[in-house]
Amino acid sequence: MSELNSGTHLSRRKRLPEKELVALFALMMSLTALSMDAMLPAFAQIAESLAIVDYQQTQWFVSAMILGMVFGELLFGPLSDAIGRKKSILLGIGVYVIGSIVAVLASSIEVFLLGRLIQGFGVAGPKIVSRALIRDLYKGAAMARIMSFVMMVFLLVPMLAPSVGQLVMQVADWRWIFALLIVQATIAATWLLIRQPETLSVADRIPLNRKRLLIDVKMIVSRREVMAFTVLLGAIFGALMMYISTAQSLFQDVYQTGDKFPLYFAVMAIGSSAINFFNAKIVQRVGMLRCVMSALSVLLTASSVLLISTLMFDGVPPLSWFMTLGIIMFACFGMIFGNVNAMAMEPLGAVAGLASSLISSLSSLLAIIFATLIGQFYFGTVTPLASGFVIFSLLALIMLLYGNRVQIR
Numbered sequence: 001m002s003e004l005n006s007g008t009h010l011s012r013r014k015r016l017p018e019k020e021l022v023a024l025f026a027l028m029m030s031l032t033a034l035s036m037d038a039m040l041p042a043f044a045q046i047a048e049s050l051a052i053v054d055y056q057q058t059q060w061f062v063s064a065m066i067l068g069m070v071f072g073e074l075l076f077g078p079l080s081d082a083i084g085r086k087k088s089i090l091l092g093i094g095v096y097v098i099g100s101i102v103a104v105l106a107s108s109i110e111v112f113l114l115g116r117l118i119q120g121f122g123v124a125g126p127k128i129v130s131r132a133l134i135r136d137l138y139k140g141a142a143m144a145r146i147m148s149f150v151m152m153v154f155l156l157v158p159m160l161a162p163s164v165g166q167l168v169m170q171v172a173d174w175r176w177i178f179a180l181l182i183v184q185a186t187i188a189a190t191w192l193l194i195r196q197p198e199t200l201s202v203a204d205r206i207p208l209n210r211k212r213l214l215i216d217v218k219m220i221v222s223r224r225e226v227m228a229f230t231v232l233l234g235a236i237f238g239a240l241m242m243y244i245s246t247a248q249s250l251f252q253d254v255y256q257t258g259d260k261f262p263l264y265f266a267v268m269a270i271g272s273s274a275i276n277f278f279n280a281k282i283v284q285r286v287g288m289l290r291c292v293m294s295a296l297s298v299l300l301t302a303s304s305v306l307l308i309s310t311l312m313f314d315g316v317p318p319l320s321w322f323m324t325l326g327i328i329m330f331a332c333f334g335m336i337f338g339n340v341n342a343m344a345m346e347p348l349g350a351v352a353g354l355a356s357s358l359i360s361s362l363s364s365l366l367a368i369i370f371a372t373l374i375g376q377f378y379f380g381t382v383t384p385l386a387s388g389f390v391i392f393s394l395l396a397l398i399m400l401l402y403g404n405r406v407q408i409r
Contacts, residue, residue, distance in 0.1 A: 015137055016196060022149045024196060025134065028089065028126035028188045029150060030157040031096065032069075035119055035181055036062055037161035040248045041261060042174035049174065050109045057109065059245040059375055063368055064113040066241060068099075068120025069127070070364045076125045077132065077357020078213055081206040085133040086198050092125010093189045097182050104178045124360070126188070131356045135345055136199035143345070145283055147338040159269040162262035206351070216351045220358055228403030229344035230359050234366025235392040235399070236336050241371040242388050246378050254380055255319045268323060271331030278335075288339040289404055295339075296397045299332035303389035306382070315381030322382060329389065336396070343403075 016024065039046070043058045052058065072092065080088035099118030106112035131147075138146050168176050206212065221227060251261045275295075283291055306325045309317035341359075348355035374388035 018146070018149075020195070021134075022146065024188070024191055025130045026150050027184070028093075028192065029130055031093075031181065031185060031188065032123050032127050033157045034161050034164075034184065035065060035123060036244055037157070037265075038165035038168075038177050038181070039174065040162050040244070040265070041166040042169055042177060043248050045169065045174045046112070050106065050112055052109055058248075060109075060113060061116060062241060062245045063372065064116040065120035065123075066364055066368050068117040068122075069124045070120075070361050070368070072121035072124025073128050073357050073361035073364060075357070076128045077354045077360075078206075078208060080129040080132055080200070080357075081351065081354055082208045084198050084200050084205065085129050085136070086192060086196065088129045089126045089133075089192060090189055092122050092127075092129070093185050095122030095125070097185050098122065100178045100182050100185070104175045128356050128360050131341065131345065131360075133196075133199050135356070139346070142284070143342045147342055150338075159266040162265045166259070166262050206354075213354070216354050217358060220348060220351065220355055223347065225403040225406040226344050226348065226355075226359065228399045228406065229340050230362050231366060232396045232399040232403070233337070233340055233344070233359070233363035235370060235396040236333060236340075237363055237367035238370030238374075239389050239392040240333060241367050242374050243385060245371065245375055246385060249378075249380070250382065250385070254316060254382070255322075257319075264319075264323065268326045269330055271327040271329075272334035275331040275334040283339065288343050289400075291335055292339045292343070292400055293397075295332040295335040296393060296400060299329055299336075300390070300393040300397060302328045302332070303386060303393050307386040307390050310381065310383040310386050315383045317382060340400075 015021070039061065043061065046052075046061070047058055072095075076088050076092055079091075096119055099115050099120070099122055101115075102118055103112055103115030106115055130150075134146055134150070135143060164180070165174075165177050168174075168180060206216075247265060248261065251257045251264050255264075257264050302325050306317070306322070306329075309321055309325075344359050345355055370388070370392060374384055374391075377384040377387075
């Protein structure tokens with residue numbers, strides 16, 4: 001068991017057993033992925049139900065939620081430093097449930113997108129504060145190891161989520177998917193309330209103060225290596241968001257997979273979960289930097305091969321080739337997220353909540369911009385997706401090299 005962060009005053013008896021901690025926070029953090037991926041098979045039904053004429057507007061279903069997260073992430077980090085981790089997470093889950101109810105009751109795209117926006121704002125609570133809570137308990141490679149285990153379970157959700165959504169739609173309409181999300185959120189909140197002790201002692205809390213926040217924000221953004229890693233996360237999240245927004249159309253319209261879409265989507269995500277288990281085993285031996293460098297190098301190579309393939313096959317390479325390269329790329333995503341989050345947070349333990357908030361908010365905003373720009377070029381081929389992967393992975397690799405050079409200095 002790894003040592004406690006020296007900035008906390010918690011005893012070992014206040015720490016949940018490692019397996020339970022991983023399960024609890026994977027359940028909470030997976031609300032984000034489930035909220036996006038479980039509804040993918042329902043895009044067409046939602047569009048019909050809400051009388052959406054332009055099918056490209058279904059990409060907003062994901063973008064609206066991410067936009068809500070951008071604003072929520074700015075709030076919940078500082079709030080968790082001021083009132084504690086548990087209260088902040090529970091407040092976020094409460095807002096998320098309200099957003100889910102709004103989406104369930106929606107009869108127009110405007111109300112539905114409002115519900116998604118509120119969902120995103122609320123889910124930022126467990127998403128952001130969970131990282132700060134883990135940062136309270138672990139540091140360095142030990143934190144990366146725990147985050148890898150959390151991400152391993154967390155990334156199993158996208159594999160299963162479309163199947164869950166499709167299963168729900170076989171017995172009910174799309175609105176019941178959101179009812180299922182409400183149930184998951186309630187279970188996570190109850191589990192947290194009963195089992196997880198508060199990790200931020202009253203003595204270590206930082207009252208909300210505009211002047212102090214501005215000073216801390218200035219300190220965080222002045223750390224060039226932290227900002228480099230934030231841009232890196234934004235680029236990789238943008239690539240993932242671009243894929244999620246177009247996955248349903250790619251598999252069902254371009255590759256004609258029909259009802260097998262959830263199966264193909266799940267297979268694509270297998271690499272992410274598997275590589276996180278591998279990463280958790282090796283990160284303490286080889287270091288976070290080498291893990292991320294290797295993952296980005298493979299990602300750039302695989303995405304370049306995919307782009308060349310799209311040019312050779314008029315924008316639609318064989319499904320088997322697309323799947324093979326996709327599995328490799330998703331494996332790289334799995335190794336990148338946990339490690340880079342830990343690398344960005346490592347020097348910011350004194351303001352972990354605000355740092356987690358700012359890093360996630362900025363990276364999410366960048367992801368929306370990146371994904372929206374490339375997504376506008378999607379018209380039924382794989383070429384825009386492959387091009388985006390090449391651009392984003394190259395940008396991420398440049399940011400890693402720059403951030404590491406700054407750290408060394």
